[in-house]
Amino acid sequence: xxxxxxxxxxxxxxxxxxxxxxxxxxxxxxxxxxxxxxxxxxxxxxxxxxxxxxxxxxxxxxxxxxxxxxxxxxxxxxxxxxxxxxxxxxxxxxxxxxxxxxxxxxxxxxxxxxxxxxxxxxxxxxxxxxxxxxxxxxxxxxxxxxxxxxxxx
Amino acid sequence: xxxxxxxxxxxxxxxxxxxxxxxxxxxxxxxxxxxxxxxxxxxxxxxxxxxxxxxxxxxxxxxxxxxxxxxxxxxxxxxxxxxxxxxxxxxxxxxxxxxxxxxxxxxxxxxxxxxxxxxxxxxxxxxxxxxxxxxxxxxxxxxxxxxxxxxxx
Numbered sequence: 001x002x003x004x005x006x007x008x009x010x011x012x013x014x015x016x017x018x019x020x021x022x023x024x025x026x027x028x029x030x031x032x033x034x035x036x037x038x039x040x041x042x043x044x045x046x047x048x049x050x051x052x053x054x055x056x057x058x059x060x061x062x063x064x065x066x067x068x069x070x071x072x073x074x075x076x077x078x079x080x081x082x083x084x085x086x087x088x089x090x091x092x093x094x095x096x097x098x099x100x101x102x103x104x105x106x107x108x109x110x111x112x113x114x115x116x117x118x119x120x121x122x123x124x125x126x127x128x129x130x131x132x133x134x135x136x137x138x139x140x141x142x143x144x145x146x147x148x149x150x151x152x153x
Numbered sequence: 154x155x156x157x158x159x160x161x162x163x164x165x166x167x168x169x170x171x172x173x174x175x176x177x178x179x180x181x182x183x184x185x186x187x188x189x190x191x192x193x194x195x196x197x198x199x200x201x202x203x204x205x206x207x208x209x210x211x212x213x214x215x216x217x218x219x220x221x222x223x224x225x226x227x228x229x230x231x232x233x234x235x236x237x238x239x240x241x242x243x244x245x246x247x248x249x250x251x252x253x254x255x256x257x258x259x260x261x262x263x264x265x266x267x268x269x270x271x272x273x274x275x276x277x278x279x280x281x282x283x284x285x286x287x288x289x290x291x292x293x294x295x296x297x298x299x300x301x302x303x304x305x306x
Contacts, residue, residue, distance in 0.1 A: 037246030041272035093190030120194035
């Protein structure tokens with residue numbers, strides 16, 4: 001059945017971020033759609049952000065394009081150029097290796113929902129606002145290369 | 154600017170399908186989002202189906218996963234298992250090479266809108282309901298290998 005049975009998937013708010021960087025994503029509830037759908041050429045996740053939650057720490061990927069579609073509610077897209085409001089039906093694209101860190105913040109009073117797709121090669125990337133980067137082999141480290149005791153999930 | 158300026162993109166209903174297979178997609182208006190966004194790891198299109206229009210001839214890809222998200226209105230997803238209604242917020246996934254041809258039909262009285270993502274390797278594929286297949290090098294031919302005078306676009 002090609003239609004994804006979203007109700008059959010239990011959302012999780014798991015994160016591999018080391019404290020205290022995990023705090024802003026506690027209200028990010030996501031369902032990974034690829035594994036249950038048989039998709040392997042790219043990943044897809046269905047994400048709900050509670051009021052106050054962030055989609056991630058602000059980041060960019062060295063080797064992976066990302067693309068998102070807002071489904072309901074509103075979120076503020078933050079990148080190097082400032083704030084951009086996203087509403088249902090809006091799309092946003094994040095080409096790999098552009099060095100322009102991005103994330104979404106739900107600054108409203110109701111949840112917002114979006115779908116995000118990612119593809120390419122996992123080559124790591126950086127977080128714009130904190131002393132952390134992620135590596136091709138799934139680790140977190142400081143921008144000076146000191147390993148955090150945490151792993152990406 | 155990561156947000157895609159949809160209003161700045163002129164939708165097209167172009168198709169490479171040879172007649173008469175092009176007729177059901179005349180009311181399919183799409184904007185390709187990858188070229189204007191710098192995405193290269195996968196493709197993305199924003200599609201509006203007028204009442205009566207199809208998303209494509211019913212097909213499957215040998216080497217490319219597809220994934221779609223309904224944004225507004227309703228469409229009927231048709232595959233080997235029959236009809237499935239898709240509404241705003243629904244997602245559907247089409248793993249490559251599953252041999253289960255799929256497409257969307259707008260059987261309603263108002264337009265519907267969806268976003269579709271495709272990634273992987275262009276290796277051709279087949280149409281389920283007509284004597285046509287598409288090749289890795291962008292041609293259409295009958296299932297016996299007779300070339301159509303038409304090219305995929």
